[in-house]
Amino acid sequence: MWIKTLYVLWWLVLGAPAAEDRFPPNANHIFNAVHSSMRQWGSSLNHNGMSFFLASVPAGTQLYHGNSSPQPVNGTEWLAFEPEHALVFTKPFPHGPPSPDRPRGGSQILLQSAQGPEPEDDPYRRGWLHTYTTAKDLRLLYVDGMSAAKTNNGTMDSQDRILFHDKFEGRPAMQERERADLACQMAREVWNGRLDGLLRMEAGFEVILCDFGRDLNVVRVTRVKGNTKRGQRNESGGNGTGQGNELRGAMLWYKAAASRYGGIGGRRVVLNYDHFVSAFAYGLDLFRQSEDTGVMHPRLTHVSSENLEPFRQDLSRLILDHGPQEPSFDWQAIADMVVERYARDLRYMTSGQLMTMTQLQEEIENSLSPFIDYDDRNTSHEVDRCSLQFIPAEAPQEGLAAHAVRSVARSVCTTLVDVWSQSDYPMAIAQLQELTNYLSWTTWKECGKCPDNEICMVPMWPLGTIEDYKHPECRDASMPNGKGRRYWGTLPQPPTWR
Ligand SMILES: *[C@@H]1O[C@H](CO)[C@@H](O)[C@H](O)[C@H]1NC(C)=O
Ligand SMILES: *[C@@H]1O[C@H](CO)[C@@H](O)[C@H](O)[C@H]1NC(C)=O
Ligand SMILES: *[C@@H]1O[C@H](CO)[C@@H](O)[C@H](O)[C@H]1NC(C)=O
Ligand SMILES: *[C@@H]1O[C@H](CO)[C@@H](O)[C@H](O)[C@H]1NC(C)=O
Numbered sequence: 205m206w207i208k209t210l211y212v213l214w215w216l217v218l219g220a221p222a223a224e225d226r227f228p229p230n231a232n233h234i235f236n237a238v239h240s241s242m243r244q245w246g247s248s249l250n251h252n253g254m255s256f257f258l259a260s261v262p263a264g265t266q267l268y269h270g271n272s273s274p275q276p277v278n279g280t281e282w283l284a285f286e287p288e289h290a291l292v293f294t295k296p297f298p299h300g301p302p303s304p305d306r307p308r309g310g311s312q313i314l315l316q317s318a319q320g321p322e323p324e325d326d327p328y329r330r331g332w333l334h335t336y337t338t339a340k341d342l343r344l345l346y347v348d349g350m351s352a353a354k355t356n357n358g359t360m361d362s363q364d365r366i367l368f369h370d371k372f373e374g375r376p377a378m379q380e381r382e383r384a385d386l387a388c389q390m391a392r393e394v395w396n397g398r399l400d401g402l403l404r405m406e407a408g409f410e411v412i413l414c415d416f417g418r419d420l421n422v423v424r425v426t427r428v429k430g431n432t433k434r435g436q437r438n439e440s441g442g443n444g445t446g447q448g449n450e451l452r453g454a455m456l457w458y459k460a461a462a463s464r465y466g467g468i469g470g471r472r473v474v475l476n477y478d479h480f481v482s483a484f485a486y487g488l489d490l491f492r493q494s495e496d497t498g499v500m501h502p503r504l505t506h507v508s509s510e511n512l513e514p515f516r517q518d519l520s521r522l523i524l525d526h527g528p529q530e531p532s533f534d535w536q537a538i539a540d541m542v543v544e545r546y547a548r549d550l551r552y553m554t555s556g557q558l559m560t561m562t563q564l565q566e567e568i569e570n571s572l573s574p575f576i577d578y579d580d581r582n583t584s585h586e587v588d589r590c591s592l593q594f595i596p597a598e599a600p601q602e603g604l605a606a607h608a609v610r611s612v613a614r615s616v617c618t619t620l621v622d623v624w625s626q627s628d629y630p631m632a633i634a635q636l637q638e639l640t641n642y643l644s645w646t647t648w649k650e651c652g653k654c655p656d657n658e659i660c661m662v663p664m665w666p667l668g669t670i671e672d673y674k675h676p677e678c679r680d681a682s683m684p685n686g687k688g689r690r691y692w693g694t695l696p697q698p699p700t701w702r
């Protein structure tokens with residue numbers, strides 16, 4: 205923890221050059237991690253998660269598991285929050301029965317599509333959907349971003365380098381059974397049984413639960429629908445090419461994932477925002493440009509093990525010293541109010557629709573007027589009032605989220621006050637643009653309202669295109685994959701990921 209303290213002190217006391225004063229490095233990224241936590245939308249865009257949170261799932265919550273066996277699971281396995289996500293796993297793999305280390309993530313849908321027509325309907329190819337409820341409040345470690353996406357694009361950096369201490373170094377991404385077993389061994393031996401499993405996201409949120417028999421009650425196990433006969437395959441989006449069932453599966457799966465863009469819902473997961481850890485808090489140089497998209501994403505691959513050690517130790521301390529169930533302040537709710545208050549205003553101001561400095565100033569004054577005492581103008585008071593608008597007096601002063609949310613609110617307010625006093629229009633727009641680049645709010649990429657049969661498609665492993673990342677658009681839910689260059693590259697072929 206001392207490195208973090210030093211870093212925050214450095215922030216506060218030594219200060220930094222002017223731009224860093226207005227836009228403190230990484231406060232934006234920590235703010236966005238809090239804002240996107242447990243949300244499919246923001247976590248798909250910021251897919252390389254750099255933070256770990258303690259999470260609890262209340263007793264009685266329904267969770268789903270897909271299997272080729274009707275036998276209730278006892279031991280370590282995977283659970284989905286949405287049944288449509290679990291359905292993906294009810295089909296055995298195209299080549300023989302599933303092995304214990306079969307990869308999770310359902311790219312078999314696409315592999316099967318790629319391999320052409322399915323054989324005739326075979327009843328033994330149909331699996332079972334298991335419905336469970338949690339027998340107690342689950343205590344989980346949430347690995348943020350799209351941390352269940354089996355890619356080499358950085359989605360697994362934080363778990364492989366921090367959580368698993370490089371134990372999977374140089375091995376392919378598809379080591380899912382090993383990851384699960386190691387996480388559960390650590391839960392028992394290193395963390396003294398203080399955790400019941402991991403919480404991650406791919407297209408849909410999932411839990412790796414260490415002990416099904418202990419922590420779940422079986423509600424029911426039901427047989428899933430088999431392959432439709434050849435002649436009926438074109439019924440739901442299929443095209444007489446033998447892909448009807450796979451397309452239906454992908455449609456249900458991606459629609460269910462997209463329904464959680466705004467959050468997992470129902471308070472099915474509660475995070476501890478007072479105590480969490482993030483790679484953004486250690487002054488490390490993390491961002492690297494993707495060769496294929498030109499987009500900057502944080503990576504941990506280039507950081508030396510030595511420089512990651514303080515983060516690893518803080519993660520251990522987090523798990524050993526804190527609990528998912530301890531009461532904590534809901535910083536995500538505060539971040540939401542800041543984003544909802546300013547996202548549209550800022551986009552409007554930088555849109556070019558306000559064409560003169562006077563028009564721009566009027567718009568800014570409208571935005572700031574509640575914080576102005578027109579009998580006693582004082583910009584430093586105005587910035588304070590604006591920055592503190594959404595922060596309750598009782599909110600914690602300390603902690604990563606407390607610092608980041610306060611800091612980002614202040615960056616917005618300081619910039620608005622500064623720009624108001626500008627006389628140069630291009631300069632004013634440049635300052636606002638610098639702010640919006642810094643904020644990088646994921647809400648700015650939302651499609652707006654899509655027709656009922658469409659989803660706003662953003663790459664969610666294993667589907668999506670580069671264009672979907674840059675400019676997400678409404679897309680017919682029966683064709684989530686889109687056409688064009690694949691965002692995640694080509695899918696690995698079975699031998700390398702089994
Ligand atoms: C699960 O396995 C454990 C140990 O092997 C056993 O004690 C327990 O009764 C089993 N639970 C269920 C629900 O089968
Ligand atoms: C495809 O579906 C339509 C109904 O939507 C049906 O009339 C047609 O016969 C089907 N085509 C094939 C090749 O199965
Ligand atoms: C159906 O197949 C044809 C030819 O393979 C293709 O051009 C068309 O886009 C497909 N339609 C759908 C809805 O997939
Ligand atoms: C604004 O208020 C601060 C603190 O109360 C004070 O130090 C400063 O002089 C005031 N500035 C102006 C321009 O009145």
Ligand SMILES: *[C@@H]1O[C@H](CO)[C@@H](O)[C@H](O)[C@H]1NC(C)=O
Pocket residue numbers: 355356357494495496497690691692693694
């Ligand atoms: C992800 O990695 C694959 C394989 O290296 C590559 O083809 C693809 O373009 C990468 N995607 C991004 C967004 O960097």
